[in-house]
Amino acid sequence: MGDPVGIGPEIVAKALCEPCVSRLCRPIVYGNAVRLIKGARCAGAKIDFVAVPSVNEARRSHADVAVIDPGRSNDAAGLDWARPTAACGLAMFAYLNAAIDDAMAGKVDAIATGPINKAALHMAGIAYAGHTEILAHRTQTRNYAMMLAGDRLKVVLATIHVPLARVPEILATSTILKVIELTGHDLKTRFGISDARIAVAGLNPHAGENGLFGDEEEKIIRPAIDQAISRGIDASGPHPPDTVFFSASRGAYDAVIAMYHDQGLGPFKMIHFNDGVNTTLGLPIVRTSVDHGTAYDIAGTGRASAESMVAAIAMAAKQAEWLRRHRSYIAESNSLRS
Structure with a gap:
């Protein structure tokens, strides 16, 4: 979901209403259901978010979209739009780490990340330059x-x-x-x-x-x-x-x-x-992201475009499919050689 007080919640809500997304994948959001519902309301997106504890529960859920909350975002749920705090930094870091853990365990096929605020990360004492460096460190990628x-x-x-x-x-x-x-x-x-x-x-x-x-x-x-x-x-x-x-x-x-x-x-x-x-x-996992920031100047107004978020989700799904095909080809080739 990215930054709870940026445009992340509303562009996620908008993007997941697009028919092309549901044709490509079954999305799970790592974030806070309260913020997502607020984002959907301000964006006029008719979509239902329900919090679940795990990917297994998400698969069984009948909600439009299941939300996995790693438990560090309660303080972020009631914050004002465009006012980043240390709580925001802890929350967005927790969302990303939970998604990485599940991707590394093979529970999800790919990650598409919403925008984060690097200053909020630093307020929380998290000294990374951004998503890319966090992903590289957590996946031990040099x-x-x-x-x-x-x-x-x-x-x-x-x-x-x-x-x-x-x-x-x-x-x-x-x-x-x-x-x-x-x-x-x-x-x-x-x-x-x-x-x-x-x-x-x-x-x-x-x-x-x-x-x-x-x-x-x-x-x-x-x-x-x-x-x-x-x-x-x-x-x-x-x-x-x-x-x-x-x-x-x-x-x-x-x-x-x-x-x-x-x-x-x-x-x-x-x-x-x-x-x-x-x-x-x-990376050993598929990761895509929007190519823009948190856009605090319009956060909470519903005006943010979800075009990059839709494109990021679509590319993540397609990359996962190409990677699956490539790995299947390598495994088949190795089997034929042996």
């Missing part, structure tokens, strides 16, 4: 990457939430290579794209212009691309950042590796502002 995905453009970030001034010192050939490999692997296993064409953006204007505007391309980025190619990956670049996203949006590439947060997210949101999805590559 190699992971953030992908922003839409029908026309998919962007993966080589660095995530770091100050721009630190990007050049953080970038390393080994890091970029791992991101390229993760991208190729997960495009195949979770999106059904075999032999994906991966474009790697440069760091500097015009991809350095042969060293005129910087040497990171030749010293750091190109060696990663060359190593990826030697491992059978269709990678190319470094491409000028001012043109590569346009080319990818026209179908020239299946994904673009961006060197830093705003280099990738700026072009992506120009195209997929309403329907973009954030998904974490490299």
Whole structure:
């Protein structure tokens, strides 16, 4: 559900009223039923939420949507919209952890997360930069990457939430290579794209212009691309950042590796502002998320669009299906070999 006092409750309620969602999956919400009912009312969504203690009970429930509350959100139920507190931080952290536990245990097939407020997490003494870092830590995943995905453009970030001034010192050939490999692997296993064409953006204007505007391309980025190619990956670049996203949006590439947060997210949101999805590559579980924040300025008004939430749920269901097919294929192949 995400932040109890943000737009999470209302966009979840709106999204779960969409017929396409019920065709793709049977949703369970990790959150607080009281907040969800309030969100549904303000959004004019006619949907029934009922709290249950477990996934097994959710399967037996006749409610429109079952809600699993891990028990840390009672204090959040009565809070005012758009007023984050430590209670909000504890609640959203508890929702996510409960969902991760059930996904890791195979009780649910995928997780789609609503927006959280990082300041509220910190108020509660939870020192993570965001969802991605929590998921990586809880699933003991060392190699992971953030992908922003839409029908026309998919962007993966080589660095995530770091100050721009630190990007050049953080970038390393080994890091970029791992991101390229993760991208190729997960495009195949979770999106059904075999032999994906991966474009790697440069760091500097015009991809350095042969060293005129910087040497990171030749010293750091190109060696990663060359190593990826030697491992059978269709990678190319470094491409000028001012043109590569346009080319990818026209179908020239299946994904673009961006060197830093705003280099990738700026072009992506120009195209997929309403329907973009954030998904974490490299995890042992499927996780998608809305590509926007808690929108406190409109929380509780019913005006928030659920388009990204619908897209996140749909992508989570489809990724789970592709991953299931891939694992079945690997198991069948291994059986035939033996």
